[in-house]
Amino acid sequence: MSSMPNTAPDGQPDPTGEEVILGVDTHKDAHVAAVTTPLGVQVASASFPTTAAGYRDLLAWARGFGDLRRAGVEGTGSFGAGLARYLRDQRLTVIEVNRPDRAARRRHGKTDTVDAMAAALAVLSGRAAATAKTADGPVEMLRMFRLARASAVKSRTQAVNQLKAVIVTAATTLRDTLTGLSNTALIRHCAALPDTAPTDVATATVYTLRRLAQRIQTLTAEERELQRQITAVLNSNAPQLLHRHGIGPDSASALLITAGDNPDRMHSQASFAALCGVNPIEASSGKTRRRRLNRGGDRRANAALYRIALTRSRGDQRTQDYLDRRSSQGLTRREAMRCLKRYIAREIYHLLRQLDPIDPTPRTA
Structure with missing residues (x-):
C-alpha cells in the first residue's frame, strides 16, 4: 500500500491542467515520488511499493495534480528500471537523473523526499536532460550476456589459479606428471584423474584437482556459449x-x-x-x-x-x-x-x- 501523500497547503490534489513535473527516488522495495510546479514549488510527495499496482497508483496520484508529461527518475538502470518502463509505456518522457551533488546535500540534508524533489527540479532546470535507456531490446540482451560471461571468465580464472596452486604443493610424483603441460592439456589431464574417494592427503589432492578441472571445463563451455549468443545478437542487429x-x-x-x-x-x-x-x-x-x-x-x-x-x-x-x-x-x-x-x-x-x-x-x- 502507498503511504499517505503530503499535499499542498489546501490538502487536496487539484488537477488544474497546469503542467507538473514528477521526481522519483527509487529503492528496492519502495519508491518515493514528489511533484513540483513549473515554478519549482513542491506540491506533494508520497511513497509507493515497487509492484505493478504500485506503479499504477504512483502515476494516477501524480496525474491528479495537473498535466504530467515528464518524469525524472533516479537509477533507471537498476531499482528504477521497472518504473521507467511503465512510465514510458504510458507515454511519459522519462529523464535519467543522477544523485544530487554533495554541495546540495550539505545544504538541504538527505531524505528520500528531498532526493525525489531534487530529481524533479533537475528535470525542471534542465540539469538532467538525458533520456533514459529503454532497456527493452537486443542491447539489453547483450548487457545480460556480457554480465554472465564476465562472471564465467572471472570464475574460470580463479579456478585455474587454484588448480595451479594445488599442483605446487602436490606430491612430487603427481607434480612431475603435470609439469610442462599447456593449460589446455593440464586441465584435460586433471579432469581425467581417477575418481577415487579421498582418504588421505594424496587422494584428496587428486580429488581436488579433478573437481577444479571439471569446473574449469564447465565454465569454459558456458563462456563460449554466451559468446555465441553475443555474436548472434550482433549479427542480427548490428552487422x-x-x-x-x-x-x-x-x-x-x-x-x-x-x-x-x-x-x-x-x-x-x-x-x-x-x-x-x-x-x-x-x-x-x-x-x-x-x-x-x-x-x-x-x-x-x-x-x-x-x-x-x-x-x-x-x-x-x-x-x-x-x-x-x-x-x-x-x-x-x-x-x-x-x-x-x-x-x-x-x-x-x-x-x-x-x-x-x-x-x-x-x-x-
Missing part, C-alpha cells in the same frame, strides 16, 4: 559494426550498451563521445595548448575505443598516417591516440544511427 576494421564482438557490444536500445536519445556525435569519455577536455595554460584525459564517461566503452584504435594503429595504413601526422604537429603518442579515439567515436555514432529497427530475436546461422 555494420562487425564489418569495420578492428571492431570485434566484445568492443561492439560494449559500445552498443553505452548507446542503449534507443540511440536516438543521443542528439549528436558529441554526446556519444561524452558518453564514452573521449570528448576533449581543455588543459591549456599560457602558451601551452593541450587537452587532457577525460576521466568521465563509460570506461568500458572508452576501453573498447582504445582497443579499436590500437588494432588500427598496427594494421591500418590510414590510421598509421594519421598518427604520424598528429605526432609531427607536436602531440605525444598518447595525445594522438586520444584524438584517434574521438574520431572513431564519431564513426561509431554514425553507424549506430544507420542501424535497422530493433529486432529482439537473434537469428541463428
Whole structure:
C-alpha cells in the first residue's frame, strides 16, 4: 500500500491542467515520488511499493495534480528500471537523473523526499536532460550476456589459479606428471584423474584437482556459449559494426550498451563521445595548448575505443598516417591516440544511427 501523500497547503490534489513535473527516488522495495510546479514549488510527495499496482497508483496520484508529461527518475538502470518502463509505456518522457551533488546535500540534508524533489527540479532546470535507456531490446540482451560471461571468465580464472596452486604443493610424483603441460592439456589431464574417494592427503589432492578441472571445463563451455549468443545478437542487429576494421564482438557490444536500445536519445556525435569519455577536455595554460584525459564517461566503452584504435594503429595504413601526422604537429603518442579515439567515436555514432529497427530475436546461422 502507498503511504499517505503530503499535499499542498489546501490538502487536496487539484488537477488544474497546469503542467507538473514528477521526481522519483527509487529503492528496492519502495519508491518515493514528489511533484513540483513549473515554478519549482513542491506540491506533494508520497511513497509507493515497487509492484505493478504500485506503479499504477504512483502515476494516477501524480496525474491528479495537473498535466504530467515528464518524469525524472533516479537509477533507471537498476531499482528504477521497472518504473521507467511503465512510465514510458504510458507515454511519459522519462529523464535519467543522477544523485544530487554533495554541495546540495550539505545544504538541504538527505531524505528520500528531498532526493525525489531534487530529481524533479533537475528535470525542471534542465540539469538532467538525458533520456533514459529503454532497456527493452537486443542491447539489453547483450548487457545480460556480457554480465554472465564476465562472471564465467572471472570464475574460470580463479579456478585455474587454484588448480595451479594445488599442483605446487602436490606430491612430487603427481607434480612431475603435470609439469610442462599447456593449460589446455593440464586441465584435460586433471579432469581425467581417477575418481577415487579421498582418504588421505594424496587422494584428496587428486580429488581436488579433478573437481577444479571439471569446473574449469564447465565454465569454459558456458563462456563460449554466451559468446555465441553475443555474436548472434550482433549479427542480427548490428552487422555494420562487425564489418569495420578492428571492431570485434566484445568492443561492439560494449559500445552498443553505452548507446542503449534507443540511440536516438543521443542528439549528436558529441554526446556519444561524452558518453564514452573521449570528448576533449581543455588543459591549456599560457602558451601551452593541450587537452587532457577525460576521466568521465563509460570506461568500458572508452576501453573498447582504445582497443579499436590500437588494432588500427598496427594494421591500418590510414590510421598509421594519421598518427604520424598528429605526432609531427607536436602531440605525444598518447595525445594522438586520444584524438584517434574521438574520431572513431564519431564513426561509431554514425553507424549506430544507420542501424535497422530493433529486432529482439537473434537469428541463428
